[in-house]
Amino acid sequence: MKLLVTGGAGFMGSYFVKYVLRQKPEWEVITLDKLTYAGDTSKLDQALEDPRHTFIEGDITDGQHMEEIVSHYSVDVIVNFAAETHVDNSIEEADPFIRTNITGVHTLLEIANKYGIRMLQISTDEVYGSIEEGYSDERAAFRPNNPYSASKASADLLCRAYYQTYGVDVVRTHSCNIFGPYQHEEKFIPKCVRHILKGEHLQLHGDGLNVREWLYVEDHARAVLLVLEESEAGDVYNIGSYDELTNREMEIKILERMGKDPSWIQYTEDRQGNDRRYGLDSSKVRDLGWEPQISFEEGLTRAVNWYAERLNPKR
C-alpha cells in the first residue's frame, strides 16, 4: 500500500505518518507539505530516516505537481490533513483558507477521480456549528459559523458530491479538538503554557464557558488508520472523546499542572464567531472497535510538560 499524506508535516498529519510507519511495516508513505508557518519537517522526526518514507515539499492546489506524484509513486490512497487551520487567522483573512481548504481539496478529488484511487479527507466538528446540548452524528446538518469552518464544510460537500456524482471512493472524518506535543504555538494549550512561562495572565474569552471536546493526538491517528481500513466509499465518521471541558476548566487544569491557581485567569472580550459548544456522537467509529487509550488527564500532563520544557518564554 502506498499512502500519500498531504499536510503531513503539520501537527496531526505527522503523528499519523509516524503511526502508520510503525503499524504497517509493508506500507510506504509519501508525505507532501507546503511547509507554511504551521508545517515543520522536524515533527516527522524518526520518519525522516525511514527508507519507506519520502518527503516532498509541495502545494495541494498545484494540480500538475500532485498528479505527477500520484502517477510517479503509484499512490493507492491520499489522506488529506493539509489545511489552513487557525480560526483567528481565517477571521483576519479568509483567502488562504478558501484556496487550500476548498480549491486544494477539489484538486485532490479531481486526481482521485482520474486515477481511481481512494481519498480520506480530515474534517472538523466545527462544520456542525454550535450545539448547546446533545451530540451531532454524521447526518447532522452543517452550520459553520466562521470562515475556517465554512471552508472545511465546503470541502466536505465537494467530497460528498464527488462520491455521489462520479463514485469517487472518498471517506471523511470529523474530529473534535485534538491536542498533544508538537502543536503550533498559536493553539490553545501551547499558548497558555507560554503565557504562564512568561509570567502573564491567561486570557479567557467571554464568560469562559464555551465547551470543547478534547482528544489526544495519538488516539486520533489510531482512529484515522482504522477508518481508512474499515470504511466504504462515501462513509463519514466522527472521531471524538466525550471529554468535554469549558475553556475555563481547561485553563485551570493547565495552571494546576504548572503550580498556579485560577487567579492567573483574566477575562477578555469574546472572540468573533465563537461557538458555544461542539459535541460529537462518535458511536459509529467506536462500533469499529476504537476508543481513546490515553486518558484526557494523562494526555494533558504529557502535553503541558512537553511545552513547558521547550517553549521559549522570552518570545
Ligand SMILES: NC(=O)c1ccc[n+]([C@@H]2O[C@H](COP(=O)([O-])OP(=O)(O)OC[C@H]3O[C@@H](n4cnc5c(N)ncnc54)[C@H](O)[C@@H]3O)[C@@H](O)[C@H]2O)c1
Ligand atoms: N487540530 C485540531 O484540533 C483539528 C480538529 C479537527 C480537524 N482538524 C483538521 O485536521 C487537519 C490537520 O490539522 P492540524 O492541527 O494538524 O493543522 P496544522 O496547521 O498543524 O497542519 C496543517 C499542515 O498543512 C500544511 N499545508 C497548509 N496549506 C497547504 C497546502 N496548500 N498544500 C500542502 N500543505 C499545506 C501546513 O504546512 C501544515 O503542515 C486539518 O485539515 C484540520 O482542519 C484539526
